[in-house]
Amino acid sequence: MIAQPEAFPTGESGRAPQETFVLNLGPQHPAAHGVLRVLMTMDGEWITKAEPVIGYIHRMHEKMGENRTWAQFLPNTSRIDYLSAMHYTHAFVGVVERAAKIEVPPRAEYVRVITSELNRISSHLVWWGALLLDLGGFTPILYAFEDREKILDLLEGLCGARLTYCYYRFGGLYNDVDDDFLNGTRKFVQEMRPRLGMYRDLVTDNIILRKRLTGIGPISAEMCRKYGATGPVIRGSGVAYDVRTIEPYSVYQQFDFKIPVYQECDSMARYLVRMDEMEQSLRIIEQALDRLPAGPFMGKVPRVLKVPPGDYCYAVEAARGRFMVRIVSEGKDTPYRIKLRTPSFSNLSLYEEASRGMILPDALAMMGSLDLVIPDIDR
């Protein structure tokens, strides 16, 4: 028989009863953004221990990769982190290209950069709206979605999908960009700049928002390294770690852009990093549009793709941090092993340590600033 926990723990004789209780936050909770469950041991409204429980949306993507061909696994990658699908397909396409030594024409690489950065902006816009929802501000998400809609329309025109894009192919792209896309992207860049200025004035400089985020949820650079946190989380802790500059992939080296870094380590720093990143992404898109080379959009790829035996890695800077694919090939048309290193998993790992001693609303604000995507954690 399983021992039942005492309903009302009385503590030791003559002493006050146990003062903590367990608050089960999720898997269906409005602040948990999906099916994340956090078991919070609370002392009043203070958290003594917050233990994330994951696995509610585990879909065995890694195992699925082992019993289908290289190309068949490609659509899976866009379903891991549904908000930054472009980056995830980029990583998988990149690792296969690296392994099979496939040449990618420059036009394809430039279009990959443009679409990846558009995807980064749309992902950050969703994060921005969702964080404000966590803080009780309902209006910004509708403005964010209005902007995001334009990006989704542009990308829909390219590949037909609005969320789980499968636009990149081994050796190039699914199809070439047309004038509608190029003109539409230019127009979007022009429209987005004043919108970002408006968001800064109306939301970022709001005194309530500043008070809710400044100094809340400090995450030191050391803690980031300990848990492997990447992306805006580590850049908000004063470390200029960005895969686009640390291990440059695609044609990112050819563009002039800054990596926003803030030293404050708090939720506001992570907020500002993402807001600045959107501006930098606009800069990259503008440069890539100006220099977009003519030529083919698809390289030479064998009909039946066989990756030479070996162990290969490829990392990209996804919207939430470093996403890396490691493949082990035995020279067949299917992989032997696929390992996905997802940023949200590492970013969530530090939550238990970082949220200790915080009050519930602050802990949820901090969780919002980590920008978690639950399918990305569970894979």
Added chain:
Amino acid sequence: MSAIQNYLLGPGWPWVRLLLYLVGICAFVGANAAYLVLAERKGAGRIQRRPGPNESGYAGWLQPVADGIKLLAKQVMIPPGSDRLLFCLAPLMVMAPPLICLIAIPYGENLVARNINVGLLLVFSLGSINVMALMLGGWASRNKYAVISAARVVSQNVAYEIPMLLVVITLLMVTGTMNLNEIVQQQGGGFWHWNVFKVWVNPLMPVTFVIFFICMLAETNRAPFDMAEAESELVAGAFTEYGGMGFGVFFMAEYANIVVGCSVATVLFLGGWQSPIVILSGPVFGPLWFLAKMYALVLTVIWVRWTFPRTQFYGLLNLSWKILIPISLFTLLLTGAMMKLPLVLHHLF
């Protein structure tokens, strides 16, 4: 007027009058609660660049009816292990006080259910019962989120009742009466006679109005101070376990409380039924002016909700204890000093 009434109805008139006011107040609160929800959703839609409810009826005007039918048709669920009596009592306790408060509020020169001499006291004493109801409802639900919310509601309301009452005391020193109708009568003769603009009595009078308004937002648990509900933290706070009409009553009570709060603010600071421009006053325009001022405040409350994020709980308490209470104490002292200054000067010289 009353002679005709006495002739027609004889000794039964006071009873008929009572019944008329009872029906009138209930209808007023019911209509307000239903259509302020629609106004809120429409206003939110305007602010968020979307149409809001526009399908049921002409431009969504039947939406409150549809909502009401939906809530009424739902099963009343009482969670197992909860305190049944308190759980059922809480919605009643939250709805009754605003209804009773309305009897003392003068909508026009003669349009007041009971012209009570201590009307102001009645409004504030009944207004505090709201807190009790939310606390009992949260406590009786046997839900951890509801209990956290109940604890928050109590500390929030205790913190905000102090600056609110200090502001009211300041005002009482100026008016010298607790009869709401008399307070309004004193503010006649143009908007510069309204209490909010009486800077010669106390230069900080507009500030006291702002403090009163902030406290009213906090007392009615409205955003950005909606700690009791806080849907992104506490699911639905004290109302988590309430479904169907139990939730509906809480929802209606929120709007009824807003109406009462804005009515009191109108009476105390904005001249009640007095016309701001002297002309266009009288028994017909008086209530219209009152409603115009009250709804302007109500729409401000809605506007604030959809503009600001929620404050953090301790920030909220700090705002009250460290900023609002010192300022309201200072205005109290200043008003006292300015009222007694002429007397002191007279004695000295």
